[in-house]
Amino acid sequence: xxxxxxxxxxxxxxxxxxxxxxxxxxxxxxxxxxxxxxxxxxxxxxxxxxxxxxxxxxxxxxxxxxxxxxxxxxxxxxxxxxxxxxxxxxxxxxxxxxxxxxxxxxxxxxxxxxxxxxxxxxxxxxxxxxxxxxxxxxxxxxxxxxxxxxxxxxxxxxxxxxxxxxxxxxxxxxxxxxxxxx
Numbered sequence: 001x002x003x004x005x006x007x008x009x010x011x012x013x014x015x016x017x018x019x020x021x022x023x024x025x026x027x028x029x030x031x032x033x034x035x036x037x038x039x040x041x042x043x044x045x046x047x048x049x050x051x052x053x054x055x056x057x058x059x060x061x062x063x064x065x066x067x068x069x070x071x072x073x074x075x076x077x078x079x080x081x082x083x084x085x086x087x088x089x090x091x092x093x094x095x096x097x098x099x100x101x102x103x104x105x106x107x108x109x110x111x112x113x114x115x116x117x118x119x120x121x122x123x124x125x126x127x128x129x130x131x132x133x134x135x136x137x138x139x140x141x142x143x144x145x146x147x148x149x150x151x152x153x154x155x156x157x158x159x160x161x162x163x164x165x166x167x168x169x170x171x172x173x174x175x176x177x178x179x180x181x182x
Contacts, residue, residue: 007058015061019075030057033079040080043162044087052090056083115178119171127167134164 020026034053041049059082071078120128130149137145150160 007061011061014064018064033076037079037083040083043165045165046090052086056086111179112175115175118178119174131164131167
């Protein structure tokens, strides 16, 4: 994105015209896409989902003078493609912590691992295996494992991502509750 680029009223109006000639309909499309982006970023474990969705919307608006007339296809797809880039940049800026930030002392580490083990044990066998396999490996090995896991479960990769995110969320809640009792 251009440095110091700010969404102006004119840019916003251009974006709405690109979405639909009918301003009310364009406003609805804009909101639908924005809500979908928030859900996508949330499912990917981004704690700044609304900011990332807004960043995506702004980037698309900033590119319209260059590509708005020549782009063919569903505008929403363009937003989702830009969102993938925004997500990758977010991950490079702020690597995701699997379950919680790094603790300060070894006693705290032991407590967290004990709680995590207890919470993993409380999961049903299927969910426990899924979350353990989902977070194994690094780089290409992780990508390959996740593709294989989705194929074995007979679900789309995005459905696998959402399922793993939900299990991770329940584990996080369980671990926090366990730590709060100590």
